[in-house]
Amino acid sequence: MKRGSPPSPREEISRLPRYVPGTPAAQVDGRAGYKLSSNESPFALPDEMVAAMAAACAAANRYPPPGEELVLRLAERHSLRPEEVGVAGGSLELLRDLLLAYAGPGASVVYGWRSYEAYPILVGSSGARPVPVPLVDHRIDLAGLLRAVSDDTRGVLLADPNNPTGTSLDPAKVEAFARRLPPTCLLVLDQAYCDFGDPEAASLALQLRSELPNLVVLRTFSKAFALAGMRVGWCAAHPQVVATLQAVALPFTLTAPAQAGALAALGLEAELSRRAGLLVAERDRLATSLRELGFPLPTSRANFLWLPLGERSSEFASACSSAGVSVRCFAGEGVRVTVGLPEENQAVLEAAAAYLREGRPA
Numbered sequence: 015m016k017r018g019s020p021p022s023p024r025e026e027i028s029r030l031p032r033y034v035p036g037t038p039a040a041q042v043d044g045r046a047g048y049k050l051s052s053n054e055s056p057f058a059l060p061d062e063m064v065a066a067m068a069a070a071c072a073a074a075n076r077y078p079p080p081g082e083e084l085v086l087r088l089a090e091r092h093s094l095r096p097e098e099v100g101v102a103g104g105s106l107e108l109l110r111d112l113l114l115a116y117a118g119p120g121a122s123v124v125y126g127w128r129s130y131e132a133y134p135i136l137v138g139s140s141g142a143r144p145v146p147v148p149l150v151d152h153r154i155d156l157a158g159l160l161r162a163v164s165d166d167t168r169g170v171l172l173a174d175p176n177n178p179t180g181t182s183l184d185p186a187k188v189e190a191f192a193r194r195l196p197p198t199c200l201l202v203l204d205q206a207y208c209d210f211g212d213p214e215a216a217s218l219a220l221q222l223r224s225e226l227p228n229l230v231v232l233r234t235f236s237k238a239f240a241l242a243g244m245r246v247g248w249c250a251a252h253p254q255v256v257a258t259l260q261a262v263a264l265p266f267t268l269t270a271p272a273q274a275g276a277l278a279a280l281g282l283e284a285e286l287s288r289r290a291g292l293l294v295a296e297r298d299r300l301a302t303s304l305r306e307l308g309f310p311l312p313t314s315r316a317n318f319l320w321l322p323l324g325e326r327s328s329e330f331a332s333a334c335s336s337a338g339v340s341v342r343c344f345a346g347e348g349v350r351v352t353v354g355l356p357e358e359n360q361a362v363l364e365a366a367a368a369y370l371r372e373g374r375p376a
């Protein structure tokens with residue numbers, strides 16, 4: 015070993031891909047542009063949420079409570095028993111803890127790919143073997159996932175709607191899939207974007223959860239509930255799974271302001287769903303206009319659109335950036351555009367039209 019170098023991490027850690035956060039708003043002519051690269055809510059937070067969080071900051075000299083009130087409110091809201099609800103500082107934290115507790119060295123974890131880019135990082139860092147299964151038509155291939163499950167599989171991660179493609183699955187097919195998985199394998203159904211899709215599918219997942227002890231439904235306050243910067247996630251799971259999560263959890267990661275913000279958001283659910291509805295309408299308008307321009311794109315049930323531009327992805331992303339719009343580019347595959355306020359979406363359309371005017375293909 016070279017003198018002066020630090021110890022080497024576990025081998026699988028050095029092979030981990032890096033998480034790439036969405037780039038900040040691009041600037042044009044010194045004006046701040048639009049950040050459509052992280053699937054965040056574009057709306058200013060309701061005053062009640064800001065006030066609740068600010069009040070909680072005044073007690074920041076104390077460690078936060080463990081989140082019982084939020085657990086009770088979520089359980090009541092979704093007709094669950096409190097012992098079936100887990101909360102943490104973001105749904106990713108819950109996923110990390112699930113993988114730590116149920117996967118790890120010697121296990122494999124299956125997921126569709128491309129999907130949420132944190133999956134291979136969290137699976138790999140748990141020590142488990144990642145088993146990515148290619149999408150078919152921008153959709154998660156349930157039959158392919160099932161074929162990839164082997165004796166050592168301890169987890170299947172299913173984002174529905176999927177990030178970055180926005181596609182969602184038929185709930186009856188998800189149910190049939192869930193019932194066919196071995197009971198030794200946890201199925202993590204990641205519904206981060208369910209508030210922009212079919213509400214029935216979202217609640218069916220919770221009903222199915224009560225029948226299947228190996229099913230975990232992951233939800234977040236980061237998207238429709240507009241608290242990405244606060245980090246609040248929750249899950250519905252069998253009480254033994256929730257207890258296991260509590261056993262491995264880092265204490266105090268769900269801060270008091272985050273809990274206060276989430277509780278206030280639950281009190282404003284009607285307004286927050288109205289806003290999600292506005293984004294859904296904008297999403298469909300933007301998708302129709304982009305298709306009219308000639309861009310083929312799959313139907314999205316999330317708060318973003320996927321443009322499968324392949325080799326042209328980087329060019330398109332830089333055309334957007336020159337127009338002041340930052341989008342998320344997956345070089346060689348496609349570009350994910352978060353749906354924003356009408357003027358932001360208009361800027362995307364203008365950038366797309368300008369890109370075509372330069373003679374580039376859609």
Ligand SMILES: Cc1ncc(COP(=O)(O)O)c(C=O)c1O
Binds near residue numbers: 103106107206236
């Ligand atoms: C599919 C999916 N799951 C989970 C998350 C992260 O959620 P949280 O902010 O609760 O950690 C994201 C964020 O983009 C996501 O796209």
